[in-house]
Amino acid sequence: MFKLFDWFSPLIQFVRTWTAISLICLVITWSFPAQAVTRIDPQLEQQVLQIIREHPEAIIESVQAYQQLQQQKVKQSQQEFLQDLKTNPQTVIGESPITGSTQSKTVLVEFSDFQCPYCAEAHKTLKQLLAKYPDKVKLVYKNFPLVSIHAEALPAAAAAWAAYQQGKFWEYHDALFTNQKQLGEALYLDIAKKLKLDISKFKRDLTLATPAIIRDIQLAEKLAISGTPFFVINSPTFSGVVQLADIENILTGAK
Structure with a gap:
């Protein structure tokens, strides 16, 4: 990380x-x-x-x-976050994109940056886990663009949010990580076209993405998250910050 x-x-x-x-x-x-x-x-x-x-x-x-x-x-904020994740996960999820099993009691919250190479590697592992355990986890995506070191992190997050408004977040998300070395305006538009998005709406939504991304950033800062990717999980067997390598063990123990 x-x-x-x-x-x-x-x-x-x-x-x-x-x-x-x-x-x-x-x-x-x-x-x-x-x-x-x-x-x-x-x-x-x-x-x-x-x-x-x-x-x-x-x-x-x-x-x-x-x-x-x-x-x-910070400790109080972290405790409140975990309590919300246990008792009322929807307050944590909010309007963030989710994938996996909508009925699963196990909720995995990921804070990520589309330009972070570690996040790109984590993306591959998460794809495999979701395919292997389709009924055991609900994945929630939160933006935490490290803007001081990743110039394209925020524009990429905005583009993904714009795609989300047309129901294509995860497809767009996957394409951004697959083409991480080509991040830029040309790629964002090209992905939108390949996903057959309404380009006029996509461009308008790009200008409206900032408030949603800022809310994610503020939550990450409130929790004192210092890097990406960062994972928090709530399951019947474990609740708290988790390393990517340990997620499968938790999923195999989840009911």
Whole structure:
């Protein structure tokens, strides 16, 4: 699995530390009249800097407290997501594309990126699993385009959403992964034509796809998902984050 934030975490830590320092300085400026904000007393400024030098642990403690709070929020969001997946899966599924058995109690939620090579490999395995266990799992697709590293991830997701509006999401989805190295406007239109979509409607729907994709991205961020593909499963035997390699074992144990 590609971990988007693994190399990014030291930079995030640095930014958070300096954010804490900035907040301290901001609180000080709030304590003075507006006309004084642009002319902070140099002596006061030196005093503040001296306090920071003498008590760097205060900054570290502030950052740690912030991180703990964020971790608690993430954990709560994850627990709520899993609970919804158990008791009312439709709230998780929403308007997302689904395939497999509509009657199955086992729901597999995939967060994926059409330009991610790891997702393309996972796609092959999932196709095999769905063919092997057609009555045992319901697969739900959620978009998580890693736009900072994959320039075509978002346009590809929009094209797939447009195809979904004409009942052809999974066919379009398969074609995107099969032709992943050719992602681009020409391919999106070519797939639409081969699937005999209404091209005028397809082009209009491309401009309407953003809100649905953003909802998926916001959910992924709320759950602190850091890479793709990412899977969450709920079955009679297991509930939670799952590795692709373990999905078949869970399906064979599902009723």
